[in-house]
Amino acid sequence: MTIHLAESGDGAVLQPCSHDYQVNCGNCRLNSICLPLALESDDIQLLEDIIQRSKPLQKNQHLYREGDDFQSVYAVRSGTLKAYKTTDDGKEQVTGFYFPGEILGMDGISNNAHASSAKALETAAICEIPFTSLEKLSSLMPSLQRHFFQLMSREITEDQQLITLLSKNSADERVASLMLSISSRYARRKLSATQFRLPMSRVDIGNYLGLTVETVSRVFSRMQKMDILQVDNKEIRILDLPGLQKMANVAG
Amino acid sequence: MTIHLAESGDGAVLQPCSHDYQVNCGNCRLNSICLPLALESDDIQLLEDIIQRSKPLQKNQHLYREGDDFQSVYAVRSGTLKAYKTTDDGKEQVTGFYFPGEILGMDGISNNAHASSAKALETAAICEIPFTSLEKLSSLMPSLQRHFFQLMSREITEDQQLITLLSKNSADERVASLMLSISSRYARRKLSATQFRLPMSRVDIGNYLGLTVETVSRVFSRMQKMDILQVDNKEIRILDLPGLQKMANVAG
DNA sequence: CGTGCGCTTGATAATGGTCAAGACGCGTGG
């Protein structure tokens, strides 16, 4: 784990920093799937002005923790994060994985405190969007307000997908669905839809899908035996996409 | 099923109607928990002006169906509704129950089409809030914009609660949690927290909690045997609230 | 008064959890 930045720090509070890593929304490779989507370039500049970029999060560092004051929502620029809640009896429930271009932290709006924690699964660069600034800007820019409503609504429909998955589908179907979801998120970024590296552990997958590690592992083995997937630890290659879709047995 | 209104109609498209049933947001008993929360009375009048009230929905009538064009969100004035999705293989997943003062339909914003269906579990009066009007008003009234962001965020955190429940908790814990949730929603309306009528069937409960009817029924019997609940079909009386909370084993 | 739907209860079966042991890979330190 090489430290390639001058400053150190714990990462819990992101410090604004001047090395801006050559990015702004206008030239960001992700702007067609991220928050700037649907904005005119003049408007993008206004959004740009409120966004704060800071040094990357190292693996296992927290972006925020359950109960922290809610100040901002965050866009993932690179790397992956997981969001999770800790239940009263100490168990962990992973509520989502966040890939580049995706927004997290919106569950903190309702109570002005984060309802979940977010932690980096690998080194991750983040754009911080202070929420009060975003609110003001939204009042001025109907298309931004609309887009942010849509983002929140998407979070709701995705959670409902997961609810259905947990409630109605077998272990095989759950794991297959997650693989398809990850595949389509790579595809959206113009990366390979059939060959990718899982950023999360088996434990995280199980925790997200309501299964134990052992069950997840067995499902992978079964898929491999059926020549649907080639699994080499975290490296995944989808060999039979129609077969995987059939196994998932769901639209999403 | 008695029709006590002059007009007939299928209820899928609500017709504005002039019998206004003596209500407006200013005098509505629910305004402290519903959308007008946190608005000044001048502002309430502006909100009032965009809200459309219409004849009540009869039991089993749909407010909207999955795939319908998204036009409005809805506030429940009286009665109860369930929201549900139909999976590819024809099974039904109940994603939520909506009691008076609660808002539904927000899952339609992201794709301009409703992502779920909503149906009345009993006769229900509804306030329809056209979304484009709400957006315009939100731009003008920061506190309304804020409040609506909060409502959506709450929907997200509630869905995450359900995800955790489905993923980590036993049948006993799930049913106990639902009973506590319903109890607190009655309490919020200043109704009895310990004695109430369930508006939904055992099938709906099972469908919501990821359990079969038989399991739900067995859990109720067990709770009754333990003198935690008195169950008479849909009439529920909570005899031992601490015991129920212990059984639920969750904060919510 | 009968029919049907919703609810309950019992017997049996299957899916996934638990416990246990071993393999593999990776980073650390000698």
Next chain:
DNA sequence: CCACGCGTCTTGACCATTATCAAGCGCACG
């Protein structure tokens, strides 16, 4: 560079919870 050790993953045997199948009850409604 290799050896060690720990954490992650895999596999197997057994067990528990809940689903499935089946039957009967009771209330509401025609």
